[in-house]
Amino acid sequence: MKPKVMQICLSDGWGGLEMYPARIIPELARQGWEAHGLALEGSRVASSLVDAGIDPLTVGSRGQALWRVRRILAYLKAHGIEVLHCHKSSDLRLGALLVSLRPQLRLFFTDHMGVTRPKRDPFHRWSYGKVHRLFSISEATRRRNLNAFPLPAERIRRLYLSIDPxxxxxxxxxxxxxxxxxxxxxxxxxxxxxxxxxxxxxxxxxxxxxxxxxxxxxxxxxxxxxxxxxxxxxxxxxxxxxxxxxxxxxxxxxxxxxxxxxxxxxxxxxxxxxxxxxxxxxxxxxxxxxxxxxxxxxxxxxxxxxxxxxxxxxxxxxxxxxxxxxxxxxxxxxxxxxxxxxxxxxxxxxxxxxxxxFTLSGHVAALVGEYAGQEAAPEA
CATH class of the missing domain: 3.40.50.2000 (Glycogen Phosphorylase B;)
Incomplete structure (x- = not known):
């Protein structure tokens, strides 16, 4: 059985962050992973996931996702999904709640924007505390992330973005x-x-x-x-x-x-x-x-x-x-x-x-290694 991951992006915008899940899904498939998606109903993210070849689970709003958490958990269980990957910090409320209710889930988060202020209050300590690995998209953002997030350095990894050349x-x-x-x-x-x-x-x-x-x-x-x-x-x-x-x-x-x-x-x-x-x-x-x-x-x-x-x-x-x-x-x-x-x-x-x-295949290889629990070399 193929390992499975759900890409979570509850955004109604359209930029590099929102494009990322659909960009990596075909390469995930080539590397043996089955991708699922969770997006806002009617969003460009949802349509991009369809274009990438998957039928995403959709919700009407971020708030609706929270009060429909049991439905999402049922979907995860029915499809055998044990890896979640969030792409917006606001989606970590949902990700952390899902992990709290189903502890065998592994939660990943890519900080696409670069944090601008510390996030060490009780709420952020709880939500980021559920993150197995936080990906920084550059050394510049990783330095800021080390200072801002309530996570040990070994759980914050630099993973450059990439393209198919x-x-x-x-x-x-x-x-x-x-x-x-x-x-x-x-x-x-x-x-x-x-x-x-x-x-x-x-x-x-x-x-x-x-x-x-x-x-x-x-x-x-x-x-x-x-x-x-x-x-x-x-x-x-x-x-x-x-x-x-x-x-x-x-x-x-x-x-x-x-x-x-x-x-x-x-x-x-x-x-x-x-x-x-x-x-x-x-x-x-x-x-x-x-x-x-x-x-x-x-x-x-x-x-x-x-x-x-x-x-x-x-x-x-x-x-x-x-x-x-x-x-x-x-x-x-x-x-x-x-x-x-x-x-x-x-x-x-x-x-x-x-x-x-900076090839997409290399980026996704590193990503699925993390999904599968292969520990990367520690970063300074």
Whole structure:
């Protein structure tokens, strides 16, 4: 009989945290585990689980999940599920209650966001005390977790996020790449400097635009195009006020012809292949999935020297710049703009690092080892 795990994500949002359960489910199946899910009725999480090939158990609200705990326990017993994996801290109330009522359950929690304040009051001591292993998605978040959570160090493990590198292999022929670059607003012959991601104040788009303004002054004869890739409306997950402010600043700097707003794209792996440089100016990224996606596509990355990004980007794969220093960003871009060979070398090194350290198969292998009770080496 296959071992079984229930992924619990009672969120009505849609971001990297919410996408994670569906991303790992096919690989869990390949590695011999049967996945089940618990999600909010009608949520994008629930539909993503269906798309991943499972029929999730659903509840109308987090509160309903608590007062229907007996129904959930019956489901776990009927399906022989003994492993629970939560992805939102608010779901740990339910997870801890389930473990209290059925002690043979093993509870895991991934801190996708990075805790910002201590959680050592009696409630958190009880709920986190039921967690068998807490996964931190970077060393930066693990350091904060060690200080914030009422758990011994051996129960907090760093487990980097990961991707399947295959869709990012640069397999576009010249015609396909030319057509895609035209769709993204990139003129022929220009070096494309991309920033993919949701529009919000923490993602650094404002700093990036200031850096492009400096770049225009520092390299007036260089042909380049800035490309912002991401939904432009609330319905697409972005802050419309931020989008309006960015458009206004682009106009003030006279960059309308040099910065394109490409909008939401469902084909991000292909879009990354159409770019020449990828920027990730987030001020306090808990991990930086876009960084490893760009590296998998063989693109050099300019990233913020804060949060977890310095764990992913080195001098061998890109450049780092302070998240409040547009001049430093412009200087890094000037260096890369003028040296196609350097861009190629950095991109190739990034692709190798992803293949060695950030594959989905490796991530899930470590995960199922934990599910199965295989103790990892202790971390400092």
């Amino acid at each position: 295959a869709p990012y292999v640069d397999d576009l022929d010249a015609g396909e790449k030319s057509a895609l670059r035209a769709e993204l607003g990139i003129p022929e012959g220009a070096v494309a400097i991309g920033l993919p991601g949701r529009f919000s104040r923490g993602k650094g788009q404002a700093l990036w635009i200031e850096a492009l303004g400096r770049l225009a002054e520092m390299a007036p004869d260089q042909a380049w195009q800035g490309v912002l890739i991401g939904g432009l409306t609330v319905g697409e997950g972005s802050d419309e006020a931020v989008v309006a402010e960015l458009r206004g600043r682009v106009a003030e700097l006279g960059l309308e012809s040099r910065v394109s707003f490409a909008g939401f794209r469902s084909d991000l792996p292909s879009c990354l292949k159409a770019l020449d440089i990828v920027c990730v100016p987030s001020r306090n990224e808990a991990f930086g999935l876009t960084v490893i996606e760009a590296m998998a596509a063989g693109r050099p990355v300019v990233g913020s020297s804060s949060g977890a990004i310095p764990e992913l980007v080195s001098e061998e794969t890109g450049r780092l710049a302070a998240p409040d220093a547009p001049e430093a960003w412009a200087a890094a871009l000037v260096e890369l703009l003028g040296d196609a060979g350097l861009r190629e070398r950095l991109g190739a090194a990034g692709r190798r690092r992803v293949q060695e350290e």
